[in-house]
Amino acid sequence: MEIPARQSLPAMKQAPSHQGGQKGDPAFRLLVTATGVGVLVVLGAIIAVMVTGGWKAFATFGPGFLVSAVWNPVTQHFGAAAPVFGTVISSALALLVAVPLAFGTAFWLTALAPPAAAAVIGMAVQLLAAVPSIIFGMWGFFVVVPVVAHYVQPIARQLFGHVPGLSALVAGAPFGTGLFTAAFILAVMITPSITAVMRDVFLSMPAVLRESGYGLGATRWEVMRHVVLPWSRQGVVGGIVLGMGRAMGETMAVTFVIGDSNHIGWSLFAPANTIASLIALEFPESPAGSLKLASLMALGAILMAISFVTLWFSRWLLARGEQAAGR
Amino acid sequence: MKANNTLMRADRSASLLWRRHMCDKLATGLSWLGMLIVVFMLGSILWTLFKNGLAGMSVHLFTLSMAAPGQPGGLANAIMGSLIQTGLAILIGAPAGLMTGIYLAEYGAGSRMARIVRFVSDMLLSAPSILIGLFIYMMLVVPFGHFSGFSGAVALAILAMPIVVRTTEDMLRLVPVAMREAGIALGAPKWRVILFICVRAVRAGIMTGVLLSIARVAGETAPLLFTSLGNSEWSLDLGRPMASLPVAIYQYAGSAYQDWMQQAWTGALLVTLGVLIINIVVRVGTRGGRS
Numbered sequence: 001m002e003i004p005a006r007q008s009l010p011a012m013k014q015a016p017s018h019q020g021g022q023k024g025d026p027a028f029r030l031l032v033t034a035t036g037v038g039v040l041v042v043l044g045a046i047i048a049v050m051v052t053g054g055w056k057a058f059a060t061f062g063p064g065f066l067v068s069a070v071w072n073p074v075t076q077h078f079g080a081a082a083p084v085f086g087t088v089i090s091s092a093l094a095l096l097v098a099v100p101l102a103f104g105t106a107f108w109l110t111a112l113a114p115p116a117a118a119a120v121i122g123m124a125v126q127l128l129a130a131v132p133s134i135i136f137g138m139w140g141f142f143v144v145v146p147v148v149a150h151y152v153q154p155i156a157r158q159l160f161g162h163v164p165g166l167s168a169l170v171a172g173a174p175f176g177t178g179l180f181t182a183a184f185i186l187a188v189m190i191t192p193s194i195t196a197v198m199r200d201v202f203l204s205m206p207a208v209l210r211e212s213g214y215g216l217g218a219t220r221w222e223v224m225r226h227v228v229l230p231w232s233r234q235g236v237v238g239g240i241v242l243g244m245g246r247a248m249g250e251t252m253a254v255t256f257v258i259g260d261s262n263h264i265g266w267s268l269f270a271p272a273n274t275i276a277s278l279i280a281l282e283f284p285e286s287p288a289g290s291l292k293l294a295s296l297m298a299l300g301a302i303l304m305a306i307s308f309v310t311l312w313f314s315r316w317l318l319a320r321g322e323q324a325a326g327r
Numbered sequence: 328m329k330a331n332n333t334l335m336r337a338d339r340s341a342s343l344l345w346r347r348h349m350c351d352k353l354a355t356g357l358s359w360l361g362m363l364i365v366v367f368m369l370g371s372i373l374w375t376l377f378k379n380g381l382a383g384m385s386v387h388l389f390t391l392s393m394a395a396p397g398q399p400g401g402l403a404n405a406i407m408g409s410l411i412q413t414g415l416a417i418l419i420g421a422p423a424g425l426m427t428g429i430y431l432a433e434y435g436a437g438s439r440m441a442r443i444v445r446f447v448s449d450m451l452l453s454a455p456s457i458l459i460g461l462f463i464y465m466m467l468v469v470p471f472g473h474f475s476g477f478s479g480a481v482a483l484a485i486l487a488m489p490i491v492v493r494t495t496e497d498m499l500r501l502v503p504v505a506m507r508e509a510g511i512a513l514g515a516p517k518w519r520v521i522l523f524i525c526v527r528a529v530r531a532g533i534m535t536g537v538l539l540s541i542a543r544v545a546g547e548t549a550p551l552l553f554t555s556l557g558n559s560e561w562s563l564d565l566g567r568p569m570a571s572l573p574v575a576i577y578q579y580a581g582s583a584y585q586d587w588m589q590q591a592w593t594g595a596l597l598v599t600l601g602v603l604i605i606n607i608v609v610r611v612g613t614r615g616g617r618s
Contacts, residue, residue: 028419028518029434032423034443035426036435040491042485043447046454046462053465104361112358121362123610127370130606132546134573135599138580138591139372188368213607219351242453249455251549252577276457276549283553288410288469300461 054298071262078295082262086272091247093183098191099240106198111220129192139255140185149176153269168266177259180268185253190243197239201232238317245310251276275303337572380596383589393559396584402552402594405562405575412571413545416483421537424488428495433521450487459485479555487540494536498529535609542605546598548573572598
């Protein structure tokens with residue numbers, strides 16, 4: 001073991017080189033900093049590649065690309081409106097299902113469950129989050145689609161088919177594939193991640209606040225509603241937005257059950273497409289350099305813009321929530 | 328009059344109490360329902376996988392390559408391809424993630440640059456994986472003119488890295504300052520303190536991150552569709568299209584052939600079991616460590 005030497009001492013110059021202090025430190029610093037900056041380069045490259053790859057489509061169709069609902073490889077006419085519509089609607093519907101489920105589960109995990117049960121169920125929720133998306137797709141196609149085709153849509157049509165205004169929502173042949181099924185699968189996929197964020201922000205609240213609520217005679221629901229929720233609002237919204245970001249970018253699960261149709265309509269049960277599913281389905285028939293591939297890249301750029309803005313917003317909310325918690 | 332008032336007030340407070348308890352009961356009931364639905368979904372997925380997948384478990388599945396419908400075939404090449412691509416992805420992604428994590432925790436702490444890097448890494452963590460596939464397609468497939476296993480591994484590496492960044496930084500922040508000071512006081516240069524004291528101290532936690540990243544990329548399909556493409560023959564050549572389990576499942580599940588369907592289910596069972604077992608090991612192993 002050598003005698004400790006500070007870098008400023010001249011003796012350091014003669015220090016054995018295997019410790020590598022003088023050259024090692026700056027070199028290591030440079031290495032890790034370069035890797036860190038490399039992360040930024042990757043993101044920059046992704047943005048650059050998407051935009052340049054899709055440039056031909058933007059240049060050919062102009063701003064009309066965003067609002068045109070035509071997707072016709074025969075006439076070489078492509079527009080983004082239908083898949084963007086499908087992406088937004090399926091994610092919004094998924095949130096309608098996932099948020100109550102996630103909130104209920106998080107409430108159960110943090111306030112109602114005995115500790116041992118909370119550990120087991122918490123683990124189950126984590127496992128559901130880890131299931132690969134293609135498995136959700138297969139499960140959706142072979143289990144959920146028949147249920148939707150034989151029960152959900154026929155029953156919905158019986159209930160709402162004659163109600164003016166609602167009948168359009170349930171119209172169409174009962175294929176089983178479509179927006180509703182995709183939204184349902186997405187909901188099951190994002191519920192665990194929303195639950196995990198909600199549970200974490202609920203648990204990060206100082207226990208004293210919760211206990212003072214109980215001390216005043218409040219019920220568990222009242223503590224949740226009037227103490228925990230107001231305290232953790234930003235984190236909860238951040239978790240929900242994060243889930244939405246996941247839902248919008250999901251590919252494989254949606255590809256199996258969305259029905260592959262570039263059509264904008266009222267019916268919740270009609271086949272549709274999301275940006276990600278359209279890219280996955282059409283890519284094999286899009287040779288490099290073709291206008292179709294450029295249009296898919298342009299769609300990728302749009303998806304990137306939507307999901308990065310969403311993710312940025314959720315991180316910002318979560319960070320603000322954490323800051324408020326740290327105070 | 329006064330008695331009447333008191334009676335009314337008692338009556339009202341009793342009904343208020345009753346309403347509050349009903350509200351609580353209702354919320355509790357709905358919360359149980361929500362939890363049960365989530366658990367039911369997981370149960371339904373696992374049940375479906377076992378019911379359909381177990382029948383196809385055989386030696387051939389692991390010894391034969393993919394074949395035309397009706398021919399004896401297995402998933403050996405897809406399993407091998409998945410192992411190679413996932414392994415290479417971790418070999419690229421884990422060191423890069425470790426370095427970035429070290430930068431964030433040890434060098435960049437508090438700086439503007441580090442905040443941006445952390446933010447971007449978090450964005451990549453949740454970025455749609457299909458975009459990563461398109462990106463690598465343009466970067467590594469189009470210029471070389473053909474799909475390749477290597478490009479698939481790079482795409483997976485980009486997905487694996489942010490997870491390692493996250494866990495490495497979180498773990499390094501748990502290392503007490505006193506430990507660093509002890510290292511510095513013994514005359515060790517900073518890089519040795521970081522690598523041989525701090526990283527060593529939390530290597531179990533960092534391993535957790537690496538395992539989770541394996542679990543994440545092993546089941547990824549979307550980024551491989553445009554990069555390694557899939558291959559029905561046995562191939563270990565990273566410069567050529569390479570089969571992978573998720574892509575094989577995707578091809579087979581969409582087919583109309585009974586034996587392909589069977590193999591798709593069995594492959595799906597294999598992937599899911601692998602991913603879930605890694606997750607269970609990690610979470611049981613680190614129970615109580617972190618939320």
